[in-house]
Amino acid sequence: MTPNRREFLWTAGAAAAAAACQLKDYQWSTPLEQEGWAPGIEERKSSVCLVCPARCGIRGRTVDGQLVRINGNPLHPMSQGGLCPRGVGGVQVLYHPQRIAAPVVRAGARGAGQWRGISSQEAVALLAQHLGALRTAGRPERLAVVAGYCAGTMDELWRHFLRAFGSPNYVTDEYPDGSDAVMALMHGIPRRPGYDLENARLVLSFGAPLFESWWSPVQAFVAFGGSAAKPSRHGHFVQVDTRFSRTAARAHEWVGVPPGTHGVLALGLAYVLIKEQTFNADFVARHVTGFEDGVDAAGRPLAGYRSLVLRNYRTEEVSAITGVPVERIVALARAFAAGPGAVAVCGSDVLHAPDGLLSGLAVHSLNVLMGNISRPGGVLFGDDPPLAPLAAPRLDAVARAGLARPPVARAAVPFGTGDPAPQFAAAAAKGGGAIEALLLYYSNPLASAARPEDWRAALEHIPFVVSFSPFLDETARFADLVLPDLLPYERWQDAPTPPSYPYQVWGLAQPLVAPPDKTLATADALLALARTLGGSIAPSLPYADMPTLLQARARGLFAAGRGMTLGDMFERTHYRQMEERGWWLAEQPDFDAFWKATVEQGGWTDLLYDGTDPARLARTASGHIELMPETLLRALRAEGKDRQPYAALRASATPAATGTAPFPLRLVPYRLSTLSSGTIHLEPWLAEQPSLALDVHWLPWIEVHPTTAAALGLGDGTMVWVVSARGRCRARLRHFPGTASGQVNAPYGLKHPSGELANPLQLLDGATDPLTGLAAWYSTFVRLERA
Amino acid sequence: MTRWGMVIDLDRCTGCGACEVACKSENNIATVAPDQADMGRAFAWMRVMTEVTGDFPNTTMRFMPRPCMHCDNPPCVQVCPVGATYINPEGIVGQIYPRCIGCRYCANACPYTVKYFNWSVPKWPASERAHLNPDVSVRPKGVIEKCTFCDHRLQRAREDARVEGRELREEDYQPACAEVCPTGAIVFGDLENPRHRVQALKTDPRATRVMESLGTEPKVYYLVPRA
Amino acid sequence: MRPEIAAKLAQLPPDERTLLRPLVHTTSRFYVAAGILAVIVLWGITAYVLQWRFGLGRTGLNRPEYWGIYIIDFVFFIGISHAGTLISAILRVSKAEWRRSITRSAEFITVLVLGFGAINPIIDLGRPDRLTNVFFHPHLRSPLLWDIMSICLYFTASTIYLYIPMIPDLAIVRDAGIKAPGFYRFLAAGYQDTPAQRARLERVIGVLAIVVIPIAVSVHTIIGWIFAMTLRPMWHSTIFGPYFVMGAIYSGIAAILIAMVILRRAYGLGQYFKPIHFDYMGRLLLLFSLLWFYFTFAEYLTAFYGKEPAEMRTFWAKVAGPFAVPFWLMVICCFVIPLALMAQRAMRTPRGTLIAGISVVIGMWLERFNIVVPTSVNPRWELETLGHYLPSWVELSILAGTFAGFVLLYMVATKFFPIVSIWEIKEGREESVRSVAERVGGYLPEPVAPSGGGD
Numbered sequence A: 001m002t003p004n005r006r007e008f009l010w011t012a013g014a015a016a017a018a019a020a021c022q023l024k025d026y027q028w029s030t031p032l033e034q035e036g037w038a039p040g041i042e043e044r045k046s047s048v049c050l051v052c053p054a055r056c057g058i059r060g061r062t063v064d065g066q067l068v069r070i071n072g073n074p075l076h077p078m079s080q081g082g083l084c085p086r087g088v089g090g091v092q093v094l095y096h097p098q099r100i101a102a103p104v105v106r107a108g109a110r111g112a113g114q115w116r117g118i119s120s121q122e123a124v125a126l127l128a129q130h131l132g133a134l135r136t137a138g139r140p141e142r143l144a145v146v147a148g149y150c151a152g153t154m155d156e157l158w159r160h161f162l163r164a165f166g167s168p169n170y171v172t173d174e175y176p177d178g179s180d181a182v183m184a185l186m187h188g189i190p191r192r193p194g195y196d197l198e199n200a201r202l203v204l205s206f207g208a209p210l211f212e213s214w215w216s217p218v219q220a221f222v223a224f225g226g227s228a229a230k231p232s233r234h235g236h237f238v239q240v241d242t243r244f245s246r247t248a249a250r251a252h253e254w255v256g257v258p259p260g261t262h263g264v265l266a267l268g269l270a271y272v273l274i275k276e277q278t279f280n281a282d283f284v285a286r287h288v289t290g291f292e293d294g295v296d297a298a299g300r301p302l303a304g305y306r307s308l309v310l311r312n313y314r315t316e317e318v319s320a321i322t323g324v325p326v327e328r329i330v331a332l333a334r335a336f337a338a339g340p341g342a343v344a345v346c347g348s349d350v351l352h353a354p355d356g357l358l359s360g361l362a363v364h365s366l367n368v369l370m371g372n373i374s375r376p377g378g379v380l381f382g383d384d385p386p387l388a389p390l391a392a393p394r395l396d397a398v399a400r401a402g403l404a405r406p407p408v409a410r411a412a413v414p415f416g417t418g419d420p421a422p423q424f425a426a427a428a429a430k431g432g433g434a435i436e437a438l439l440l441y442y443s444n445p446l447a448s449a450a451r452p453e454d455w456r457a458a459l460e461h462i463p464f465v466v467s468f469s470p471f472l473d474e475t476a477r478f479a480d481l482v483l484p485d486l487l488p489y490e491r492w493q494d495a496p497t498p499p500s501y502p503y504q505v506w507g508l509a510q511p512l513v514a515p516p517d518k519t520l521a522t523a524d525a526l527l528a529l530a531r532t533l534g535g536s537i538a539p540s541l542p543y544a545d546m547p548t549l550l551q552a553r554a555r556g557l558f559a560a561g562r563g564m565t566l567g568d569m570f571e572r573t574h575y576r577q578m579e580e581r582g583w584w585l586a587e588q589p590d591f592d593a594f595w596k597a598t599v600e601q602g603g604w605t606d607l608l609y610d611g612t613d614p615a616r617l618a619r620t621a622s623g624h625i626e627l628m629p630e631t632l633l634r635a636l637r638a639e640g641k642d643r644q645p646y647a648a649l650r651a652s653a654t655p656a657a658t659g660t661a662p663f664p665l666r667l668v669p670y671r672l673s674t675l676s677s678g679t680i681h682l683e684p685w686l687a688e689q690p691s692l693a694l695d696v697h698w699l700p701w702i703e704v705h706p707t708t709a710a711a712l713g714l715g716d717g718t719m720v721w722v723v724s725a726r727g728r729c730r731a732r733l734r735h736f737p738g739t740a741s742g743q744v745n746a747p748y749g750l751k752h753p754s755g756e757l758a759n760p761l762q763l764l765d766g767a768t769d770p771l772t773g774l775a776a777w778y779s780t781f782v783r784l785e786r787a
Numbered sequence B: 001m002t003r004w005g006m007v008i009d010l011d012r013c014t015g016c017g018a019c020e021v022a023c024k025s026e027n028n029i030a031t032v033a034p035d036q037a038d039m040g041r042a043f044a045w046m047r048v049m050t051e052v053t054g055d056f057p058n059t060t061m062r063f064m065p066r067p068c069m070h071c072d073n074p075p076c077v078q079v080c081p082v083g084a085t086y087i088n089p090e091g092i093v094g095q096i097y098p099r100c101i102g103c104r105y106c107a108n109a110c111p112y113t114v115k116y117f118n119w120s121v122p123k124w125p126a127s128e129r130a131h132l133n134p135d136v137s138v139r140p141k142g143v144i145e146k147c148t149f150c151d152h153r154l155q156r157a158r159e160d161a162r163v164e165g166r167e168l169r170e171e172d173y174q175p176a177c178a179e180v181c182p183t184g185a186i187v188f189g190d191l192e193n194p195r196h197r198v199q200a201l202k203t204d205p206r207a208t209r210v211m212e213s214l215g216t217e218p219k220v221y222y223l224v225p226r227a
Numbered sequence C: 001m002r003p004e005i006a007a008k009l010a011q012l013p014p015d016e017r018t019l020l021r022p023l024v025h026t027t028s029r030f031y032v033a034a035g036i037l038a039v040i041v042l043w044g045i046t047a048y049v050l051q052w053r054f055g056l057g058r059t060g061l062n063r064p065e066y067w068g069i070y071i072i073d074f075v076f077f078i079g080i081s082h083a084g085t086l087i088s089a090i091l092r093v094s095k096a097e098w099r100r101s102i103t104r105s106a107e108f109i110t111v112l113v114l115g116f117g118a119i120n121p122i123i124d125l126g127r128p129d130r131l132t133n134v135f136f137h138p139h140l141r142s143p144l145l146w147d148i149m150s151i152c153l154y155f156t157a158s159t160i161y162l163y164i165p166m167i168p169d170l171a172i173v174r175d176a177g178i179k180a181p182g183f184y185r186f187l188a189a190g191y192q193d194t195p196a197q198r199a200r201l202e203r204v205i206g207v208l209a210i211v212v213i214p215i216a217v218s219v220h221t222i223i224g225w226i227f228a229m230t231l232r233p234m235w236h237s238t239i240f241g242p243y244f245v246m247g248a249i250y251s252g253i254a255a256i257l258i259a260m261v262i263l264r265r266a267y268g269l270g271q272y273f274k275p276i277h278f279d280y281m282g283r284l285l286l287l288f289s290l291l292w293f294y295f296t297f298a299e300y301l302t303a304f305y306g307k308e309p310a311e312m313r314t315f316w317a318k319v320a321g322p323f324a325v326p327f328w329l330m331v332i333c334c335f336v337i338p339l340a341l342m343a344q345r346a347m348r349t350p351r352g353t354l355i356a357g358i359s360v361v362i363g364m365w366l367e368r369f370n371i372v373v374p375t376s377v378n379p380r381w382e383l384e385t386l387g388h389y390l391p392s393w394v395e396l397s398i399l400a401g402t403f404a405g406f407v408l409l410y411m412v413a414t415k416f417f418p419i420v421s422i423w424e425i426k427e428g429r430e431e432s433v434r435s436v437a438e439r440v441g442g443y444l445p446e447p448v449a450p451s452g453g454g455d
């Protein structure tokens, strides 16, 4: 077809956007003339920050319908009016120069950056046409959806859609960190632990970047701020970390250890607790199995936790491995045991290690020893808000047939959900038409994946690729159709707080500004698609649009007979106390009033946590907390290396503590708390000053200890290649004394002006923990070369 | 007599930088290109200053969020040849952008180096003009700017209070940084008013001011961390 | 030169003949030199136009390095300007007869360089378009405002002080009728050199000479105060006023020396700028090199002795840090070289003084640099990141432009005005021998009258 004018504009426009990588925009944009400005109509609305998985409550200030400020929502029980810098800077996400506000289809070769603008109806029709074809051909399973982090109803919507459609290929990044596997093993509760930081006496964090990119930094901030008000020694934060992170810097104490030794340190503490008899023997006796020696299912004698620890983690040895002085270890253990309310927080990165799962068990075993489970200031297992379920999908023959076929990426890991994305890419890269249509939601694998080459190959084999990204990110540029989602401040979405916050909060995100009329929220697009596809799919998703769907689900909350719409500190305490005494009274007479209040106040919450419920300690077959889970023992035996839980860590922690030629330096990637996306500069205010400790701006850098750098003859500020066996990436070397010698700390997510992304995760050696399938992030060694 | 001031509890501050960004968003602070930022031309009316000491694993870091100190005896005001930086009766040190001739004498006179200069025309991507705060003027090329204690909010608060026929309450007038701080490290109010928290906090044993010996009489107090 | 002019020139008495020659006769070397300088000036102007258009972003300035080349030049040029007025005034007041052939060239330096000094702070402004705010919204507590006032005053005073003593010479040119009669008739303002006029003239000059001295002193004192009134380490110093004045005179003398040597060669003024002049000026230079050392030593010792941390950071940055090179170069140029040379009589020759003069001028520029930059990049607050400064090509071009501009104007001036005061030389020949004899007589005790014998 001959390109019309509209098409031309689009080609130009999109190409420009694609070319102009963020930096350029901020360099070459035009100055601003302020003529005729007058304060206009002002509005304030509650919503939820969707910039990261923490889902804090926000309140937007709009003037004449434009969002000028984002403040915290004081009614939100988790964030309590506080925000992190990314949340505050959200206005720059909304008005990002690279945002695309209308659907486009590819008008040239893939990735050539030539687009033709189409209406959202046309876009949905196009989707329906391609997907419908798959179904009529009886190959529904060849549709795959890859979704970045999306909790709540959006996640269920995708699952429902795929079920009704008939495809098992739903690949989602639930920010897998393996902690759910640990809980499943020890407690029989396949759910990530919540931490009652606010009431904790001592918070002992193993590598969890509480104040940076944790599940909910603001939850940690609020707890930390509160601790300052309490009598000293209460709310004491100790950070165990492999680098001098900002969390380490701010914690009251920090303990530097070599990567991969967190578990060993944890068991070193356990050793002292057991030796000094300071652990909670009564709790262990009543609720825990596997502590004492015994026999396993097959009747073979089985060393218990106690003897394994006593045998393997003598303080001197632990000190030798972790480099933490003996007296420090003893002091830490004593502080931990000094009373109730000491909680060990397991960083997701503890599990991103070759023996991650075992390390995770080791760390959490400290909480078990102290019996600090489902107690104030301990590890809590919250529940999901009592939402009304979605209408059950109707499965026709095609769907049933499709679902019967195996998913492309089988999460073939013994424990936890694993991380299916890499497997999926690898499988799809083989081609053979396993996947014929791919929908990318909140996902930019060409930039973010550890093996982008797999994804590139996969995309080449997939005839129809659709991205819902509102930004022309690396992967979207490679798509056939981009049906841009609305941005967070324009769309309806529910946003439950992450599991780290143990209480039930159902945040509700509502549009703060009028969305552009040319495109659709992906949720609405999906519902429209279901309607267009018709058949059994339409009745499976019988909702006009997202708000209707959310209302339908909220009826569950209204009917639950507990909880409250978000309210201030007084109301929260009031309701909790009532509920503790078994009372409850409805704030609103009817659902409409309830919904109105929920929208106005930004959500619903129930702060009652019944710690007495035994189901909140263990749901294992034995009804006990298991330190020696049978399934784990079996898995370890299957390895054939007769490794024992806990004991094994000692062996795996010691080797390769330091690198050898040609890769002498250890790579420690870490996420910048200032970047809201792993792959694009969404917020210039933050990209401009991404680090607190170093005077760096916009561009990728790495941190190396001055003496290590001097030994390599690399001065502060030199451009270097970080080279691993897998590949290399370019960054500016900065001297930083908080880096362990022989180590390279590499923040990820920053870009060069050329748009080249320096992604240290793409240097990883590909090692994984076979038990969880999680990539090992800290076992890769590199060398530095002058660039 | 009202004297607006701030108390920052260094025991609470985690250096998250939310205050920095809130300030930038509230006060229409522009970003600059990478090379400019490397030259030291980036703006941050509120800047979390840090000092790293010691080698791994014995490293320690000091955080210090630093707005303008709004000195009661402000050297910057003394030296301005055209009175483009002034101190108002309630102790807020402000800028008159249209009058500033850009000599940067005030910037040199400020012992706390909190003043920022518009070396070039502040740039905004066309799309981003939408989020500019209409209450705060965007600075032209060649003038000095700095933290104003968000005094545009004070004017608003005053009007509202007058309309409602009551006196100004502490919560009526909070600057953006104090409002957003997730740890509650920044407390703002009238240093002379017993109903405002700062009045008591400023006499807390932990309270100090930066370079008190200079006699600039800053109205920003810091509560030093407990040992 | 046209024959009739040549003829006219030939009729004039010897002094006039030599001293007026440059006004009517111009060598090709002059044009070449002027041409080159003009090009540099134009280049500087282009650079400024760019800066005007795009803002100070075109400089290497940043935060906390707010002040750089422009402010350095400002202080430097105004310093040089102390050459004429102050020197010549002091010499006049102290009736130093050897001054007669030097004063004019010195006063010209003052008036011309002052202009270039004054524009530098304007070039440094972020908003030159708002310069007038200084008059519409003056804020009298600002040293910058005091400075503007004193510079204006100094400029007027020194212009008058240049003009008045020049009137008789202007009359001479007028009467010689060798050049633009109208122009000189106007300037000469009907001066006929009657004894009455001459007497009045002398009286006015006498008064002016006394008046300009305090003004000149005030100018550079206040410039010193601009820095001293801030709380910045190594600026906040009480001796800055006198220190700056001393430095100013020092650089002034050096400038005159350079001018003298060049004029001497260019216009063959051998018998007017005699070895004795260079000897005396050399001694002055020697004196000031010692004074300079005294002040500098005092300044740094007090800073060092106090051990105030903030002060020490700047102190070490200069003495043994990133600024060690400019610092020690300054010491060599301002102290070692001039002292070594001027201490020996054999070196107080045109060549010797030229070398010393040049070294002092460079040294004094470096001194201004060492005052402005190191303090700027070392903020008082230790948590603040250290600054850095790399002047941009725009700044350097403007620097070159202003220097070239000054030299060019000076050259042109020598084409319109006798650069050595003709009448004062004459007066010297006629009067001073007698008057000096009388004066010296005046110093001596009266001869004792022989007592008469009695019988």
Ligand SMILES: Nc1nc2c(c(=O)[nH]1)N[C@H]1C(S)=C(S)[C@@H](COP(=O)(O)OP(=O)(O)OC[C@H]3O[C@@H](n4cnc5c(=O)[nH]c(N)nc54)[C@H](O)[C@@H]3O)O[C@H]1N2
Pocket: A052, A053, A086, A149, A175, A176, A177, A206, A207, A208, A209, A212, A213, A214, A215, A241, A242, A243, A245, A258, A259, A260, A261, A262, A347, A348, A349, A350, A351, A353, A668, A669, A670, A671, A672, A673, A674, A675, A676, A677, A678, A777, A778
């Ligand atoms: N700002 C921001 N935050 C986010 C996101 C975002 O996009 N932006 N995304 C979310 C997502 S998807 C994820 S997966 C998470 C990622 O966030 P995390 O899973 O917390 O990973 P990092 O932030 O990289 O933190 C890694 C930390 O582990 C430390 N470490 C290094 N080696 C080891 C080791 O061997 N053991 C242990 N225990 N620690 C080690 C490093 O020093 C570093 O401090 O962030 C979430 N939060």
Ligand SMILES: Nc1nc2c(c(=O)[nH]1)N[C@H]1C(S)=C(S)[C@@H](COP(=O)(O)OP(=O)(O)OC[C@H]3O[C@@H](n4cnc5c(=O)[nH]c(N)nc54)[C@H](O)[C@@H]3O)O[C@H]1N2
Pocket: A147, A148, A149, A173, A175, A441, A442, A443, A444, A445, A447, A448, A449, A450, A468, A469, A470, A471, A472, A473, A485, A486, A487, A488, A522, A671, A676, A677, A678, A679, A680, A748, A749, A750, A757, A758, A759, A760, A761
């Ligand atoms: N360089 C780098 N690589 C990484 C990481 C990193 O931090 N940096 N983190 C690693 C980890 S832990 C993970 S979990 C993965 C995550 O990798 P991804 O899931 O790819 O997450 P992001 O890189 O943040 O990309 C999310 C994309 O979603 C799009 N997006 C932004 N807002 C919206 C929206 O409102 N709606 C929709 N539909 N899309 C939107 C943006 O275009 C953005 O490119 O990456 C891994 N790889």
Ligand code: SF4
Pocket: A049, A050, A051, A052, A053, A054, A055, A056, A083, A084, A085, A086, A087, A088, A216, A217, A218
């Ligand atoms: S923590 Fe996450 S959700 Fe909360 S404000 Fe920051 S970015 Fe938004």
Ligand code: SF4
Pocket: B012, B013, B014, B015, B016, B017, B018, B019, B020, B048, B065, B180, B181, B182, B183, B184, B185, B186
């Ligand atoms: S917002 Fe509060 S905690 Fe965060 S840096 Fe600023 S002062 Fe510190």
Ligand code: SF4
Pocket: B068, B069, B070, B071, B074, B075, B076, B077, B093, B109, B110, B111, B112, B113, B114, B115, B146, B216
């Ligand atoms: S801190 Fe600096 S800018 Fe602020 S009032 Fe004091 S001197 Fe002026």
Ligand code: SF4
Pocket: B079, B080, B081, B082, B083, B084, B085, B099, B100, B101, B102, B103, B104, B105, B106, B107, B143, B144
């Ligand atoms: S820069 Fe502006 S505000 Fe500062 S002193 Fe000069 S004129 Fe005054």
Ligand code: SF4
Pocket: B022, B023, B024, B026, B027, B045, B046, B067, B068, B146, B147, B148, B149, B150, B175, B176, B177, B178
């Ligand atoms: S008071 Fe207002 S202007 Fe000052 S730092 Fe805080 S937010 Fe910025």
Ligand SMILES: [Mo]
Pocket: A173, A175, A176
């Ligand atoms: Mo993730």
